[in-house]
Amino acid sequence: MGKTKKKQEIEIQPFVTVYYDAWMNDNDEDPVLSLVLAILQEIDGLTSLENERGILDLAGNVLDCFTGRTVKGVLDSLRGTPPLENIKKAKDLESKIAAFFESILPERGNRMVVFIDELDRCKPDYAIHLLERIKHYFGNERITFIFSLNMDELQHTIRKFYGNDFDACRYLERFFDFRIELPKPDMRRFYDGIGLENGSWVYESVCKQVVEMFNMGLREIAKFYRVAKTVAYKPTHKEHDQWLFAFSDGTGRQFCFLCIVPLMIGLNMCDRPRYNKFIQGRDGSPLIELLKIISGLTEYADYEI
Known part of the structure; x- marks a missing residue:
C-alpha cells in the first residue's frame, strides 16, 4: 500500500x-x-x-x-x-x-x-x-x-x-482591480422574506406588477410593500373578496384598493412628477399602463379588462 x-x-x-x-x-x-x-x-x-x-x-x-x-x-x-x-x-x-x-x-x-x-x-x-x-x-x-x-x-x-x-x-476602471457581479436574486424567496405572499390574492399580484412597472430595486420593493401592506392589507385579504376584479355596482371602492392604491404608492416613490399629475387628474396614463399589464391575471378574475 x-x-x-x-x-x-x-x-x-x-x-x-x-x-x-x-x-x-x-x-x-x-x-x-x-x-x-x-x-x-x-x-x-x-x-x-x-x-x-x-x-x-x-x-x-x-x-x-x-x-x-x-x-x-x-x-x-x-x-x-x-x-x-x-x-x-x-x-x-x-x-x-x-x-x-x-x-x-x-x-x-x-x-x-x-x-x-x-x-x-x-x-x-x-x-x-x-x-x-x-x-x-x-x-x-x-x-x-x-x-x-x-x-x-x-x-x-x-x-x-x-x-x-x-x-x-x-x-x-481606474479604481477597481476586480469586478464580481452577484447573481440575480431569487425573487420568490425575497418576496416570501418580506411577507409578500405568492398565493392567489389579487392584491399581491398587482403589487408585483407595480414593482416591475417601476423597475424597483430590492430596497425599494421592501419599502413599497411595507407601505402597501399597511394601507390596504385588511380590505384586500378577505376570503370572500378574492373575486373582486369582477366588481359590480357599489364595489368600485375595492378597485381603488386593489389597483389605484398600490399604483399611487409606486408613483409616489419612483416618479413624483407623474404622481402629482395623476392625483390631480391630469394624467391617467399610469393607470392605463397598469391595467394593460394586469389584464393577464385572468386566473384571479372573471372580469375582462
Missing part, C-alpha cells in the same frame, strides 16, 4: 475588517476623516484604545490635518459625532496615513479589509472625492477595499458631476 499523504495544515491569517457606510457620511467635508474614525471605532471594539498610545498619536496626526484636534479629541470623537470645522490640508497627509496603518496591522492582522457600502447613493462630489482619496492615500498593499454598489447607478452619479458625455465607465 502506498504511503498516506499527510494533510497540509492551512494557517488562517487574522484580518481586521471595517464597515464604512459612505451614504451615511457624505455630509463630511473630507472622507478621510470619517474613514479613519470608522477604523478607530472597529479597533476599539477589539482592544482598548486607552492603552494604545502609539496608534492614537499617529491617528491624531492624521485627524489633525483635518480638524486640528489632539489625541484626546480622537478619543472623544469615538463617543459622539465629531465636528467638521476648520478642515485643513497637509502636504504630508499620505505619509501620516501610511504610518497610521503600519501601526495597526502588525499586532492585529495580516491584512485589513474595508467594506465600502452605498457609494452609488452618495452625492456626486462626495463619491468622486472618496474614490480619489482612496486611490491616492490608501496605497498600502495590505489594505483591501471592497465596494458593494450598483455600477450602473454609480456611473450615472459620476455623469451628474462631469456631464452626460463623460466616459464614466472608463473613469471608474
